[in-house]
Amino acid sequence: MLDAQTTAAAMVYLREVKRGNSPSIPLVLDRLCETIVDRRVTGQYWEAFEEQFGVTDIVNFFMHCPEEIQPSLGKAYHFIQEGGFLPTDADEEEEKQLTRARSTLKAAWKEQARSGPLLYAAAIFDEDSDLEWYAPDDDTYLDEAIEFVQDQKRLLTFFGVALFCQRKLVRLLDKAVAEKLRFPRFPDVVTPVDPELGTFDEGQMKILAEYVAPQ
Template sequence: MIRITAQNARSLAPMANTRRPPKFDTTDAVAIISGERKQRFSLERELALIGLITWMHFPTRPDLVSMGQVVGAANFFLSLSQAKRAHLVRENPLFSQEVFARALVGFPLGDTFRLEFESLYNEMVNIFEIIDFFMMCPFERRPSLLKALHFIEEGGFVAKEVQEREKKEYKRSAATLKKSWVSHVVAGPFIWSAESLGFEKLIRRSPDETKTINEVGRFLDTPDRVADFFGVAKFCQDRLISRLDPRSRSRFKFVKFPPKVASVEMELPEFDEGQIAILKTYQAPKLIGEVG
């Protein structure tokens, strides 16, 4: 893990690049990571992936996403030789002296990204299970957010082997789940894809961890895994949107995937009898003034 400190700042070579880095754009990040768009400068693809992972944790905080990319850039910078550092400084705007200086002055987190990522673990689990409900719920059961909250609150995803007296430890309130939905729904398909495909280790890596560099490199070096990740995320998002009510579809701005990202359908398990029984206990809230 690295920290941006005055000592690190003094070790940086003079930087000639004065260009401002572009604002993070999710669609463009998917395009460059998937190979639909070629990178314009060195490490643009790697930093796009770091930006996307950070966005998955903070989809409503563009300042943190941009900062995550800068911290990731500093992480890469400190791992390189002096010659390679000089090349990056000239070519990639994320390595400019101004960007690093602004990061030191305006760092938006009170602590490291690593601790922030760890603190969001429950949020990631919550949104994964809500999305999982929408993916698995039979269409004839008319899946909805309220049904998802009820299902999870009642332990619908708690493993059968968990003792009845211990199940309450795995349950979360509807209020907690709804908060996670509002804050992370647009990133939900990417989180669901990563968890479903076994990439959870990658998305847990924060920009300031030294191991992030190797994890990012290994992932980007396997085009099939990159294609599967985005393809499953697109499948998930399309299925989710088709099951949302019109108000939710208009409220949330979901990611527009590049044209060449092909949907990859996942084989979905079905609810068992116990889960269907929980779903049947759902009662729609009564409108004000409704009798009985």
């Protein structure tokens, strides 16, 4: 988080300097430049975007799966690996991009489960369809990002959706699993906002019915 904040500050600083402004940021210029160069060379944030799809798929499963079926991580891994979220008209290239192996899903969950509800909320946030692509080392969406964080109503709605998803996930997960995650605590001003999601269709239910619990 601190690294992302430093990188974002560097992007703001360099952009404003190019515009002839002199923003006051408590970081030396060498550190700012080094941060931008290092992040672009290593590709850290783009790789993080690539990795987040697995955990958002898992959260997506829990948000849509009928509760009477008792959703679990094992069922989520099976459902996603078997193409449960693939569009019916997906071509070979799309299938390759959207298919996740169980090992990939398990690794994504281990690394990013705590952030899952927030990442998922960003992916489905109707009021800003590009929100999930805001990166601290990319000034493409910098103005939109500034506008977003300054809009209290939109910000609270976004966090409200994340809180709703987080609470539902905690309720549905195995208790021992949920307790280990230590999800973020939202301030009292944030209240749950139901994104009013649907459930699985007949084809998706068939995939889920094929799940066999490990012995």
